[in-house]
Amino acid sequence: MTLVRTNRELLERARRVMPGGVSSPVRAYGAVGGEPPFIVAAAGCHVTDTDGREFVDLVSSWGALIAGHAHPAVVAAIEAQARRGTSYGAPSPLEVELAEEIAASVASVEMVRFVSSGTEAVMSALRLARAATGRDAILKFAGSYHGHADALLSRAGSGLATLGLPDSAGVPTAVARDTITVAYGDLDAAADVASAKPLAAIIVEPIAGNMGCVVPDRAFLAGLRAVADRTGALLLLDEVITGFRAARSGAQGLFGVRPDISCFGKIIGGGLPVGAYAGSRELMSLVAPLGPVYQAGTLSGNPLAMAAGLATLELLDAAAYAMLEARGARLEGELAGAASAAGIAIRVQRAGSMLTVFFTDRAVRNESDAQTADRGRFAKFHAAMLRRGVMLPPSQFECWFLSLAHDDGAIGTIVDAARASLKEIG
């Protein structure tokens, strides 16, 4: 094994043995150009690449790291657990504690099943919804992401309530057909579909994070709840990003909406692979071994992930959320000021500690609004920020995530870099 140190050489090696040189596509920087830094170390809000460059990190492992990188309490919990074993394939007390913690925090949750990723959580939750309703079709919203299960890699057909089409090669048409897609925020369209077709579930990100940050009208989620009740569909909130980020009680707590099933991931694993689906005791009792819905996992409820998740949740008290909100608000305000000083139209959309800078002058409420953003300009901005030591998510359609480690100094660094970068690309 050759010991390679430079980013460039690593990228070449990576591309020979891994598709695109990465383990998840967006990391390849296809949307912004340039070469992705290979990270060798991280602490707090900083990451260091193999060439020794340090960046303020706004990817935050796509939102998982709300405590920041290598938080001492999280690292200590993982170390202590690793010495007691890394996987048992048997129940452990940590799962019980984390499940109790989630149930105590999120009003709609009585029982939890842990899995190993958000994808797996949503995929399993759909199976549960289909079992509970005896129906196959589901409704989702354009621009949302719910992981890469076949049924969720579907896009809108030609008309409302028509059959879905595969959104990836390799997805069977028969599977995609059962997924109907309408515009995010379009309650009327959702109601029409639900009336026209018996739905197993309406699945929605309660705050969209995967077309950039989009906060829906309060009436949207309440309306979906009513549509689900009226038509016998289950309401499935995908809180893989928003769970324990939007609030301790999730976006559902923030908006006062009660889903039938909730999906979690990211934060509840404290930076280790995790997912969970959860709901009422009655519904979750359909899951094996209590009920007929089969779902299992070798590493499910993994003790390292449970320990990291518990240590992370312990840090998230009211003061932590207040701090995240205050720093988010400051960043939003100063970015808007920097853009207007540079004479560039941007739209900063934010929900607490997640935000997106859209290079457009219009409010982004759905995917077609998001598509009006100037991606070329974002790519230039991304590169200019990277040169100044700030690592943004490498796509216009992602959220920047603040953590507890993004202190006022880090916010200042981000704003200074943004001021200079916006001027440069103006």
Ligand SMILES: *Cc1c(COP(=O)(O)O)cnc(C)c1O
């Ligand atoms: C990240 C994400 C997922 C998928 O989670 P993975 O752990 O990447 O499989 C699902 N839903 C939403 C809203 C996400 O942001």
